[in-house]
Structure formats: C-alpha cells, structure tokens
Amino acid sequence: MxxxxxxxxxxxxxxAIAAAHPRQVLADHLPADRSGRVIVIGAGKAAAAMAEVVEREWQGELAGLVVTRYGHGAACQRIEVVEAAHPVPDDAGERVARRVLELVGNLSESDRVIFLLSGGGSSLLALPAEGLTLADKQAVNKALLRSGATIGEMNCVRKHLSAIKGGRLARACWPATVYTYAISDVPGDEATVIASGPTVADPTTSAEALEILARYRIEVPAHVRAWLEDPRSETVKPGDPCLARSHFQLIATPxxxxxxxxxxxxxxxxxxxxxxxxxxxxxxxxxxxxxxxxxxxxxxxxxxxxxxxxxxxxxxxxxxxxxxxxxxxxxxxxxxxxxxxxxxxxxxxxxxxxxxxxxxxxxxxxxxxxxxxxxxxxxxxxxxxxxxxxxxxxxxxxxxxxxxxxxxxxxxxxxxxxxxxxx
Missing domain, CATH: 3.40.1480.10 (MOFRL domain)
Structure with a gap:
C-alpha cells in the first residue's frame, strides 16, 4: 500500500526524535555500579528527561539539580528541576548556575558527579565571568545570534565570558569523579562545542573570541574587551590535571x-x-x-x-x-x-x-x-x-x-x- x-x-x-530521546539512550551508559551516593547536575533541553532516567535507574543515594528550558521540565522526585531562558540567558539561569557550582564546590576523591548535558546548556547554565554581568552576556549573545556566526564561533565567545564553561565546571568538581553524558546537537559532535563544554578541555583561546567579535563587527563594552584581554579569561586547556577524573560519553547524536x-x-x-x-x-x-x-x-x-x-x-x-x-x-x-x-x-x-x-x-x-x-x-x-x-x-x-x-x-x-x- x-x-x-x-x-x-x-x-x-x-x-528521529525517538532515536535521540533519553529514555531510549541513557540507561545503558550509566556506571555499572549504581549504588552509593551520587550528585546529579545537568543543563540543556534534555536535562529533565535525562534526570528522570537517572532517578529510575539509580539504586543508591541521589540528589542534585538540573536546569532546562521553560516548558521542558519533568516531575522528578529527588533531583530538583529548574527552568530558565533559552537562547538568551536570564537571571534564573544565572542563579541556578551559582547553585550548581556551590553543590560541587567542596567534593572529595570518593565523591561521584553525574553531569547530564544537552543542547541549550550554554544559555541555560549562564554564569558570567568575574567582573561581567548577565546583561553583558545577554547583549553579546543577542548580537551573535543576529550576526550569522556559526554555533562554534558563538560558543568560543560564550566560553571565554563564562565562569562555568570551557572546562571550568570540571575544575570546580575536582577531585571528584565526573561522568558527563551528552546528547549532541552540533555538527561533528565535538565535546568542546556541545553546550560550550563545561567539563572538557577547550582548545580555543581568548584571542580567537576577540577575532570573532571583530569578524562580525560586534561592538562590546570596554570592560568586556578588557576581560577577554586578561589571561584569567582563558579556559581549561587539554592536559590540565583537573580533567584527569572527568569522563565524557556521547549517548545520542544527529x-x-x-x-x-x-x-x-x-x-x-x-x-x-x-x-x-x-x-x-x-x-x-x-x-x-x-x-x-x-x-x-x-x-x-x-x-x-x-x-x-x-x-x-x-x-x-x-x-x-x-x-x-x-x-x-x-x-x-x-x-x-x-x-x-x-x-x-x-x-x-x-x-x-x-x-x-x-x-x-x-x-x-x-x-x-x-x-x-x-x-x-x-x-x-x-x-x-x-x-x-x-x-x-x-x-x-x-x-x-x-x-x-x-x-x-x-x-x-x-x-x-x-x-x-x-x-
């Protein structure tokens, strides 16, 4: 017929949607030992659906906090789900990002962290770097979205204006063991690009971020430019010891x-x-x-x-x-x-x-x-x-x-x- x-x-x-849904793809990748205590954090449009799967599969003690886009939440019992704005971040995203850093801020080698990552995480987990405001990040983000810049270019700039992206979240979790489970929404499925890579090394540089702003003729305030010219704006680079206990696993791809x-x-x-x-x-x-x-x-x-x-x-x-x-x-x-x-x-x-x-x-x-x-x-x-x-x-x-x-x-x-x- x-x-x-x-x-x-x-x-x-x-x-296509079903093939990439957390309920289809996440459970098989979780650690074999699902007893004991784990802290769950997450960001992205799939974060709440991913958290539901972890709650269903984990036998041990479980607590945590994930952020997803408005309207993309789920009724989790042990993991708190917060909703925030995408694609331009809002103060709800900034508040939850601060809480995520506090949650993982004083962990030991015996601690385990599960990080649930999916597209949209860049703007949902938005914590400006030192000396910058959310309004600064919003203005740059809006300009990038209108400019025709590629997702990779946008993320390069975002990472260098962030306190959490470009491997900085992994640094905050150290010396705990971190398991990142990621659903890719980017061409090439590069770990550094998915939601701006909070738990992986970032090969891009602050100088490249400045070049991208120049290429698309995006004017930024003097203090934003000063930050990007400051060595402290640099992200976590490949080989950094703080990444030694950080594991990254792609669970769904385009x-x-x-x-x-x-x-x-x-x-x-x-x-x-x-x-x-x-x-x-x-x-x-x-x-x-x-x-x-x-x-x-x-x-x-x-x-x-x-x-x-x-x-x-x-x-x-x-x-x-x-x-x-x-x-x-x-x-x-x-x-x-x-x-x-x-x-x-x-x-x-x-x-x-x-x-x-x-x-x-x-x-x-x-x-x-x-x-x-x-x-x-x-x-x-x-x-x-x-x-x-x-x-x-x-x-x-x-x-x-x-x-x-x-x-x-x-x-x-x-x-x-x-x-x-x-x-």
Missing amino acids: PHDPQTLLRELFAT QQALEAAAAKVRAAGYTPLILGDLEGEAREVAKVHAGIARQIVLHGQPLAAPCVILSGGETTVTVRGNGRGGRNAEFLLALTESLKGLPGVYALAGDTDGIDGSEDNAGALMTPDSHARAQALGLSARTALDDNDGYGYFAALDDLIVTGPTRTNVNDFRAILIEAPAP
Whole structure:
C-alpha cells in the first residue's frame, strides 16, 4: 500500500526524535555500579528527561539539580528541576548556575558527579565571568545570534565570558569523579562545542573570541574587551590535571537520528540519501537541497525516485526582516520559492527539540501545491523570505508542525520526499 507522503514525513520526524530521546539512550551508559551516593547536575533541553532516567535507574543515594528550558521540565522526585531562558540567558539561569557550582564546590576523591548535558546548556547554565554581568552576556549573545556566526564561533565567545564553561565546571568538581553524558546537537559532535563544554578541555583561546567579535563587527563594552584581554579569561586547556577524573560519553547524536529515519525510509519502500550535518545560511542550504531534488526529478541523479533526502545540523538565519519564524521555517520557505511547486516533491523541516527558534512550532511541511495555495491567498514566498516570515507563510497554509517540547535535542531534521514519476 503506498504511503501518504505527508504522513510518512511526520513519522520520519517522530522516529528521529525517538532515536535521540533519553529514555531510549541513557540507561545503558550509566556506571555499572549504581549504588552509593551520587550528585546529579545537568543543563540543556534534555536535562529533565535525562534526570528522570537517572532517578529510575539509580539504586543508591541521589540528589542534585538540573536546569532546562521553560516548558521542558519533568516531575522528578529527588533531583530538583529548574527552568530558565533559552537562547538568551536570564537571571534564573544565572542563579541556578551559582547553585550548581556551590553543590560541587567542596567534593572529595570518593565523591561521584553525574553531569547530564544537552543542547541549550550554554544559555541555560549562564554564569558570567568575574567582573561581567548577565546583561553583558545577554547583549553579546543577542548580537551573535543576529550576526550569522556559526554555533562554534558563538560558543568560543560564550566560553571565554563564562565562569562555568570551557572546562571550568570540571575544575570546580575536582577531585571528584565526573561522568558527563551528552546528547549532541552540533555538527561533528565535538565535546568542546556541545553546550560550550563545561567539563572538557577547550582548545580555543581568548584571542580567537576577540577575532570573532571583530569578524562580525560586534561592538562590546570596554570592560568586556578588557576581560577577554586578561589571561584569567582563558579556559581549561587539554592536559590540565583537573580533567584527569572527568569522563565524557556521547549517548545520542544527529547521525543516530538520521540513520533511524533512513531505516524507516527503507521500510516504506523509498531509497534514503543522507547528506549529514550541514551548516550555512538556511536559505542557501535550501537552494542546494532544491538543486538535488530537481536533479532527481529531471534526471534520476544521484539516485532515482522514490527516495527521501535526509539532512541535519544547524543552519543560521541572518535576520533582515520583521517576520516570525526559526531557521527550519526559513529553510522550507526558501525551498518552496526555489522549487515553485515541482511535482512529486514534499518536504519537512523541524527542530528535534520541538521549538523552531523561539516560536511555538517545531517546523513546517511543504507539499507540491504549497506555492500555488499560498499565491491563491495572496502570499509571495519571495516577499515572506525578505521579511524572514516563514512562520506566517506556513501558518496561513495550516502547515506548521507543532509537537510541543520533546525534551531532547539533536538539532534540525530535514526530509525531502520525492515520489516516483507517473508511468
């Protein structure tokens, strides 16, 4: 029986999310000895869901504190869950960061710490470095988000303005044993980049942070610049003795989510093509996807329909207009404009955390008739793109995807389904 393309795309998105959910992936990685006392700390969009798993699996004494995004909490019994702001930090995130440092501040060699880390941890565990204020970090963060800087560049700057990131949390925990369990939301799954690497060494430098601010022409107050020029702003470097008892384990990655979706694609009788983790401007990444889709439809290359193109990663949006919508809506809007109703091509783009940017949707769906339906409503994809209004465009078509917070995060998920040509 042929699959309805829209239903299959929604199922692929759900499959990708499930493959990266803490309840699927965390338990098997916890220490074999689950007796005795452990302190649990955590930060990120998946932190509360991860804490639930630890509570279920741990037999010994357990206490702790995790911070997650507003709306992403869970009803834990022994681990306190606090909610704070993302992507721009607020004072709730600053307060919980101070409490986390206090919790691990006077530990001994016999103590064990479990650190539950996922995307979003950078802004949720926000403690400014000495002499800086939360307002300083917020202003730099906002400027970076609007600049088109990559996630790696943003995190380099964030780490050097922080009292907790770039290995500083591991230093605070020393000499306790630290087990970090991480869900990756970054291209390449680099431990130093996931939530700015609070418990791992950081190879980037304060000088690089200053270069990034200069590259994107971001003006910072004199005292912020003075801090970045101060040797004390440097993060924990590889080989530092304070990392000797710190263990890092990736438990879910974007690739796992894409492979799970690819298996479902095959089961449905389509051929998957995984492009992997991608970065770049959302609208430019969309043009490349559109070119591949067009080549498949017109020439059966690099593979023949029926097929599904899968990709993940984190695109960026340089904000030019006043519309609403995150990077997934922007990607899909640019794809719609590029393909202009190419027959047999359907697409879904969504954020696996359930929130596209700061909106209430995870993403949206495009169908072969999206372009024509929008035109019939007097909407232009080109005009909407100029205004960064992907949300408004797909809301008018009733094609937004709303999941609510999923409590995991392996970044964006994109699937372009191309039906077999009519005989």
